[in-house]
Amino acid sequence: MREVNRRPIGVFDSGIGGLTVVGELRRCLPQEDIIYLGDTARVPYGNKSEDTIKKFAIQDTEFLIKFQVKVIVVACNTVSSVALEFLKDRNLGIPIFGVVEPGVKVAINKSRSRKVGVIGTVATINSGAHKRLFPEDFEVIEKACPLFVPLAEEGINSGSIAKDVAELYLAHLREKVDTVILGCTHYPILKDVIRDVLGSEISLVDPAEEVAKEVRDFLLKGGLLNSGGGNLDIYLTDIPPHYLELIERFLGDRVNNLKKVDLENH
Ligand code: DGL
Numbered sequence: 511m512r513e514v515n516r517r518p519i520g521v522f523d524s525g526i527g528g529l530t531v532v533g534e535l536r537r538c539l540p541q542e543d544i545i546y547l548g549d550t551a552r553v554p555y556g557n558k559s560e561d562t563i564k565k566f567a568i569q570d571t572e573f574l575i576k577f578q579v580k581v582i583v584v585a586c587n588t589v590s591s592v593a594l595e596f597l598k599d600r601n602l603g604i605p606i607f608g609v610v611e612p613g614v615k616v617a618i619n620k621s622r623s624r625k626v627g628v629i630g631t632v633a634t635i636n637s638g639a640h641k642r643l644f645p646e647d648f649e650v651i652e653k654a655c656p657l658f659v660p661l662a663e664e665g666i667n668s669g670s671i672a673k674d675v676a677e678l679y680l681a682h683l684r685e686k687v688d689t690v691i692l693g694c695t696h697y698p699i700l701k702d703v704i705r706d707v708l709g710s711e712i713s714l715v716d717p718a719e720e721v722a723k724e725v726r727d728f729l730l731k732g733g734l735l736n737s738g739g740g741n742l743d744i745y746l747t748d749i750p751p752h753y754l755e756l757i758e759r760f761l762g763d764r765v766n767n768l769k770k771v772d773l774e775n776h
Pocket of ligand 1: 589
């Protein structure tokens with residue numbers, strides 16, 4: 511068995527969006543090995559029922575555990591919102607980090623007016639997971655933005671279509687909040703158009719930055735930092751032909767280690 515500090519960090523998401531979180535983890539922890547699982551055959555999770563999201567989350571987690579990961583990062587906001595406690599209650603013996611709490615923590619510190627917007631998938635917003643974590647005197651306005659995921663995946667992150675969709679979802683937040691949590695892995699790709707529509711006075715919170723810091727602090731405190739890794743292995747449940755370009759856009763780097771996996775028969 512490998513020493514714990516030399517084991518990889520496991521990260522999973524419903525698809526490739528979680529690579530925006532991997533990008534932050536690599537910036538923050540360049541010497542860690544990372545195993546990434548993207549359930550591209552079954553994405554999106556954001557419009558599925560709680561039972562299905564939980565079932566998929568168990569399979570994703572069990573896949574990563576086989577690699578003896580030292581921590582698991584649930585990069586998917588939908589799973590973090592709907593199934594994080596459920597996963598933790600399974601007592602897997604591995605620390606599990608989600609992206610909801612880190613985003614809320616940053617928003618609480620950033621907001622002066624104590625009025626915050628949360629945007630995410632339908633399942634994330636319906637779960638109320640973010641709202642529950644804010645102190646009572648905060649006003650939290652939530653908005654599901656389901657068209658943002660396909661826009662990001664199609665590379666439509668600027669221009670009139672992206673702007674119209676952002677306007678449709680976000681116009682009502684403009685005068686009401688001073689901070690908005692980007693509660694979906696795909697939204698950092700649309701950051702510019704979101705900022706255009708909301709205005710530069712509104713702070714945008716990307717939970718990925720905070721979760722990467724939390725994982726680093728945890729590894730540091732536990733003496734679990736790796737000093738000689740840095741590899742990234744990407745496992746996907748489907749690899750459609752155009753995916754490499756998309757993956758590199760989400761990760762912000764070149765990729766040469768792409769593997770297909772069947773979660774039912776692994
Ligand atoms: N990864 C999902 C999230 O962060 C977005 C895509 C999906 O709906 O599965 O919520």
